[in-house]
Amino acid sequence: MFNVIKNEKAYWLVDQVKIEGKSVEDYKVEFAKLLSEYEKDNIDYLSLLMEDRFEIWLLDNGFRKISVIHEYLKGLGEEEYLESNLSFHSLAEQRIEDSEFAQLYELCRSGTANKNIPQPIEQVMASISKELGDDWRNNCIYFLKDNEFIGISIPHIEMGTIDEGRMFYFGIVPKWRGKGLGAEIHKITLELMKKLKANYYVGSTDESNGHMIKIFEKNGCKLRNRKGIYRIDRRLT
Structure with a gap:
């Protein structure tokens, strides 16, 4: 549900992948696992692209908002x-x-x-x-x-x-x-x-x-x- 690029201890770049049939709770559970791994590995920072319906939850979990991107197909x-x-x-x-x-x-x-x-x-x-x-x-x-x-x-x-x-x-x-x-x-x-x-x-x-x-x-x-x-x-x- 997420693509992750890892640069050793410097940073992780994470992008949510939209999958039909996956619920909000599915994404939260999967991302919570990923976030736990990030914190355990003591990485400098994690940058995340995720739908804004998760914004309040992310802010409550210590993230700050940088901006909004528009995605085209x-x-x-x-x-x-x-x-x-x-x-x-x-x-x-x-x-x-x-x-x-x-x-x-x-x-x-x-x-x-x-x-x-x-x-x-x-x-x-x-x-x-x-x-x-x-x-x-x-x-x-x-x-x-x-x-x-x-x-x-x-x-x-x-x-x-x-x-x-x-x-x-x-x-x-x-x-x-x-x-x-x-x-x-x-x-x-x-x-x-x-x-x-x-x-x-x-x-x-x-x-x-x-x-x-x-x-x-x-x-x-x-x-x-x-x-x-x-x-x-x-x-x-």
Whole structure:
């Protein structure tokens, strides 16, 4: 009922998976087990995405609310790709170093409207390799216009599924924002996702990120759910 990414003693990232037939009490029981394990292992913090109907219960259990995300859904059966003068490459092609991609990632997330607390870029890169596996560089895509970096995306198949496409991250270099390139890169990434055998796509963004919401809507994604972002930190003794 929950996808969990564990980064040793630093943090856990937990995302509620909506399953038909599971009751509120089922989720509470399962999450209580997970929370007990987290506290026992003495992890620095746990970040949680969960439906807001659980909010009072979570706050009563020591969580604080960070923000709300909007979750979107799109089937990938139809053709996505449009003619584009953008070029793109994967990190696996070794045209740039891992460190250069990390710098580009850091640049793309600067000035974001998202309210979630950003991780240090070193932790982000470690999470990518841990979640996506040995071939993670194949999933790290960067885009260029006239040989200038304009953005990145990291499409992958969601853990625990065989055909759910996700983007670990999607972002545009600040100077290129507001020029329609975000929707173009997003659409290209959906096509790349189909090559990973994804049959549908789930994307999410902070409720305050109006630009990303417009991209979802422009590219035919439909609002599926809203989840709160909650966080609990290790209790110091």
